[in-house]
Amino acid sequence: MYHISDCRKYIRCPHLFVYKEEAESSTYIPFVRLDESMTELVKKRLGITDCFEGKRGDEASLALQALSNSEWLVNARFEHDRLRVKMPFMHKNEEGWDLYFLFTGLFPRGDNLLYYTSTVWVLEHNGILIKDIRIVHLNGDYVRGEHLDPMELLQISDQFYTSRNHPSGNVRDRIYKALYDMTGLLDEMDACSKETLPPAVRTSRCTTRSRCSAYESCFPEETAEEDSSVLFLTGSSERYAMKKEGILRMKDVPSERIEGLRIQYAEILADCNGGLFADRLALKNWLSSIHYPVTFLDFEWDTFAVPPYEGMKPYDVLPFEYSVHILDEDGTLTHKIFLSENDCRREMAEALLRDIPETGSLIAYNAEGAEKIRLGELAAQFSEYRDRLLDMADRMEDLQLPFESGMVYDLRMRGQWSLKTIMAMMDAPGYSDLDIREGMQAVLEWRTMENDTDAEEKEKIRNDLEAYCGMDTYAMTVVLDWLRKLV
Template sequence: MFHISDLKKFNRCPRIFLLDQITEPTPFRRMVRLDDEVTALAAEYLGAKDCFVGERGDDPAKSMRALQEHEWILKARFEYGGLRIKVPFLHHVEDGYDLYFLFVGLFPRADDMQFYCDTVWVLEHLQIPLKEIRIIHLNASYVREEELDLSRLFVTSSHFYNSKNHLSTSVRDAIYANMKDLSRQIAKMETAMSEPLPEAVRTGRCAGRQKCRHYERCFAQESELPCNSILTLTGTSERYAMSREGIQWLKDADPARIEGTPMQYAQIMADRCGGLYADRNALKSWFRDVTFPVSFIDFEWECFAIPPYRGMKPYDVLVFEYSLHTLQEDGTVDHKVFLSVHDDRRKFVEEMLKDVPETGTVFAYNADGAEKIRIRELAELFPEYRDQLLSINERMKDLQVPFVCGYVYDTRMKGVWTLKRIMSMMDEPGYHELDIQQGMDAVFQWRLLDREDKNADSEQIADELKAYCGMDSYATLVVFNWLRHLCDEQA
């Protein structure tokens, strides 16, 4: 018996499906916080009464009986042809059932139809007559007041949304137009279960937008690549073809087959120059407007699907920590850190405005994609501090720019521009010495503090969070010093 998730895996790559059968499952960790039992909230929104609520492991016959006995059927398990599904909501109406899907996002789109189609395929084969088919989703423009208003938090739509977030095709029409007979695919999956594991074949599904969790196992040799391997060349799938044809090193890359981005140029030049490439003129020019005191800042934040506090929208973020290193012209360095739980954004802002010097350049790594956005959000939330907050943004520079613009590349970066990777090249204490080593780990630990988890050692977690965020701002300072040093060196 299979689930829709198995079908999705098999469609992506039969090897993922089979590896998942034989490897220990990695515990599911939700990137976005979802404390509320969203099905219960949606049931309340729908006014569902006289409900049957299904449970994991239910016999599907129980759900079939519930159809006769209850007006609303929630989370019921059904099964047909070897495929087991969980249906969010069925509502008994005249001559049949209205089906409601639950999408815990803002704009359900018709580009990933499999869950919807496979669910309807099973229900159709069980001869459950479906009338309306709708999707309940979160309302992007809802702003929470003191209490959660379910009538405004959720939206019921009988249409998908297009890329401009406008209503487009009907949910029902799209499902019936895309629904496929699953019998043959289920049979193929059953056969695959008794066959040897297929060879790993690289496709766009291995490492596209979402890297396959089995990538390291399938392509173990890549973790041992020499720093200047052609396979570290970024932004081109031609690197694999060149490697197969015997081009092994960055310095030998065929210019006619690559896009020639600044990053690629820097990578190739680094290999030709013995491992390091630095466009010193470009670097000097980029650093020209830097003034002391120079600050290095890093934020940590949580993202909530359902707004927990007044003034928040679905999927809003809540900053909870900053670390700030400040470098004076005489070389002295000062460090401040702020960490809070629950909603302490006002204090966050007030402390930050006290700590960040009123003059001088402020650096953050990936500032344009993170800290600057968070500061703009805070300026909107606290208009009384707007000018001071936006003045920090005006003085803020993104230290990632010299790397992504190809001003500098060291082959030890192996095609990766993260602060952690660059820090690993420095002769400094690094992330590997910390208990928390990843941003999402920091968020998961903070959740324990925020939920006041009785099993968690809150003091230790707070120390670890301060150490991790502190390392981010410290690493930004170290990378800044390295780049300045490069500017001063003779080519």
């Protein structure tokens, strides 16, 4: 029996479908945290007090029986052909059934309807007469008070939305227009196996948005590529074609076959120069904007679909830790760390004001995408600290800039410039000795620490989190020192 997730993988790529079947046991860490039971919140929103409630592993006959006995069906499992679906909420009226799908985002999109069409396809083949179709989703304007209010938190919509959040069409009309017989797809999935698949072919779907999770399994030979390989030419649309034609190194790429990005010139020149390129003039200019005391800042945070604390909105983030290294002109390095459980926003804002000097430069890695945003959020929440927090954001320099803009490139970066890559490249004491080595692992450990009652275990996690976040700011001091030595 297949689930919709299997169809989705197969449609994206048959190799992903086969690979995922093999890697079923791999651990998935949800990026967004959902502590509340959405089912219970929606039941309150829809006024459901009495219902049939399905569960994982139910025989499909149970839901069919419930159709005649219950006015509301919640999470009922239905099957048709080789497909099994879960219908979140169904309500019986005099003419048939109203369906309520659940979408835990803010605006249900009408661009990928597979989830809706497959469910409706199965329900119709079970003889269910479908009337209205609506979607229950989170309300992005909702601000939590002391308690969660499901009536305000959740919206019921009969519209899909565009990527700009404008209504894009009636839910029922769009689903029925896109409905198709899924038998052919299920036949294809049945016939698809490791033995019948042709070799994987690299296309834009392998790397668009983010690299496909099966990438290394499909193209294991890439991990053995030389540092100078043309495959590491950032943003090149022709790198695979060039490799096929025998252009193996970046220094051999004809100028008319590059897009002309500054980082591409840096990569090619690094290969020509024997491994390193540095635009010393540009770098010197950038470094001249860094003033003592230099403060390096890094935050860790969790993201919540449903706001857990007063004043928060759906999908707000909660920073739970920061590390600060302060470098004085005489070379003295001071380290401060803040780590807390539960709602620590006010204490964190106050600690930042105490720990970060009011003068000098503030440095973060990927500042625009993270630390500046976190400071802006705290400034918006605590008006009494607003000006000082915004001043910190204004003083912030992004240490990633020299790398992403092609001021510096070392072939050992292999097309990447995360702090971890650069530390590994410099053979500096780094992340490999730590128990926490990834941002998402830190988030997962913090979630565990929040719920753990074992004092010893809490202490171990606390130490690991402090070591990880502290390493991020320490690594920045090493990288800045390296850049200074280059000029």
